[in-house]
Amino acid sequence: MTRTHRIAVIAGDGIGQEVVPEGVRALEAAAEAYGFELRTTEFDYASADYYLKHGTMLPDGWFEQLSAYDAIFFGAVGWPEVVPDHVSLWGSLIQFRRHFDQYVNLRPVKLLEGMKSPLAGRSPGDVDFYVVRENTEGEYSSIGGKMFEGTDRETVIQETVMTRTGVDRVLTYAFELAQRRPRRHLTSATKSNGISITMPYWDERVEEMGRRYPEVDVDKFHIDILAANFVLHPDWFDVVVGSNLFGDILSDLGPACTGTIGIAPSANINPERRFPSLFEPVHGSAPDIAGRGIANPVGQIWSAALMLEHLGEREAAAGIQRAFEKVLAGSPREVLTPDLGGDGSTQSLGKAVADGILAGA
Numbered sequence: 001m002t003r004t005h006r007i008a009v010i011a012g013d014g015i016g017q018e019v020v021p022e023g024v025r026a027l028e029a030a031a032e033a034y035g036f037e038l039r040t041t042e043f044d045y046a047s048a049d050y051y052l053k054h055g056t057m058l059p060d061g062w063f064e065q066l067s068a069y070d071a072i073f074f075g076a077v078g079w080p081e082v083v084p085d086h087v088s089l090w091g092s093l094i095q096f097r098r099h100f101d102q103y104v105n106l107r108p109v110k111l112l113e114g115m116k117s118p119l120a121g122r123s124p125g126d127v128d129f130y131v132v133r134e135n136t137e138g139e140y141s142s143i144g145g146k147m148f149e150g151t152d153r154e155t156v157i158q159e160t161v162m163t164r165t166g167v168d169r170v171l172t173y174a175f176e177l178a179q180r181r182p183r184r185h186l187t188s189a190t191k192s193n194g195i196s197i198t199m200p201y202w203d204e205r206v207e208e209m210g211r212r213y214p215e216v217d218v219d220k221f222h223i224d225i226l227a228a229n230f231v232l233h234p235d236w237f238d239v240v241v242g243s244n245l246f247g248d249i250l251s252d253l254g255p256a257c258t259g260t261i262g263i264a265p266s267a268n269i270n271p272e273r274r275f276p277s278l279f280e281p282v283h284g285s286a287p288d289i290a291g292r293g294i295a296n297p298v299g300q301i302w303s304a305a306l307m308l309e310h311l312g313e314r315e316a317a318a319g320i321q322r323a324f325e326k327v328l329a330g331s332p333r334e335v336l337t338p339d340l341g342g343d344g345s346t347q348s349l350g351k352a353v354a355d356g357i358l359a360g361a
């Protein structure tokens with residue numbers, strides 16, 4: 001019986017419209033090469049155009065509609081000239097993350113052959129890890145407020161909320177991931193020397209969880225020195241897990257250490273698969289280069305590989321990964337996009353990767 005995957009495709013704004021078709025091209029090549037069926041449906045919402053026509057980012061019924069899919073393949077949202085970023089982002093992506101309980105944000109950090117790392121002297125084997133960010137609670141709560149406004153006692157408070165369920169479930173994901181990796185090493189981001197209630201709790205849960213995964217080697221760093229060590233010793237890391245805020249910072253710092261933002265992928269995951277997970281490049285809609293056909297599609301294509309892995313298509317995911325790594329490492333200028341030093345296009349690079357997927361299966 002053929003395996004079938006139903007994918008909701010949302011290209012969104014700006015270069016999302018240009019890189020998503022290349023991601024779909026890679027998925028289609030993988031489906032052909034690895035023998036599964038892909039059913040894609042495109043949606044025009046979660047975009048500035050949709051907002052201009054309808055006055056909202058999402059239609060009524062979006063939740064039921066998207067719930068029928070195995071995954072969401074997303075481009076980028078945001079066109080600040082037309083819709084303020086807080087409206088477009090809160091009205092779309094953040095709704096998806098919350099309603100689909102995508103409590104894990106996963107970002108691979110891998111230095112690839114052919115990429116120039118801003119870290120001097122680093123070669124590909126040195127940087128290859130994952131950042132796992134808690135995506136639903138922690139520091140990003142809306143509990144708090146302002147007191148004594150307008151007086152010299154004016155005070156603002158915003159609470160951090162950690163629940164056992166919330167902490168344990170993201171740690172479980174991180175430990176499972178570490179357990180599957182050859183190095184079996186997990187690093188926890190903390191700050192229990194300064195944040196004296198929530199962070200010691202986080203540490204306690206890490207320790208407790210560590211007892212359930214005796215094969216996984218666990219260490220912890222305070223966030224300040226951890227950030228420094230991403231730059232000084234990226235080779236120390238394998239799986240790094242952090243709360244919402246710490247994970248947010250690390251998941252931008254990590255990819256920044258590996259070169260262009262144009263290749264970095266991410267996944268917003270509901271590990272129980274009660275709801276669809278969402279896969280998107282790290283970059284945004286890039287208004288400055290949109291419409292010119294020069295955006296690097298690899299972040300989108302790599303996100304496609306993460307999506308297939310989540311859907312159980314491990315070989316196909318590895319096939320996509322091999323294909324773009326090879327293309328990035330050894331292609332002439334006319335294939336590569338300008339951010340990689342080439343003078344090719346989104347399509348030339350996307351096509352080279354798709355050809356590689358078909359050839360490499």
Ligand code: ATP
Pocket residue numbers: 015019077078261262263282283284285286287288289294295296297299339
């Ligand atoms: P966000 O939408 O997440 O707030 P942003 O608007 O700050 O992000 P991006 O849209 O990611 O930022 O763009 C940041 C810079 O990186 C821009 O100069 C943009 O042209 C460049 N960039 C982003 N994505 C790509 C890509 N795929 N290929 C080439 N350059 C890119």
Ligand code: MG
Pocket residue numbers: 077078284285286
């Ligand atoms: Mg933006």
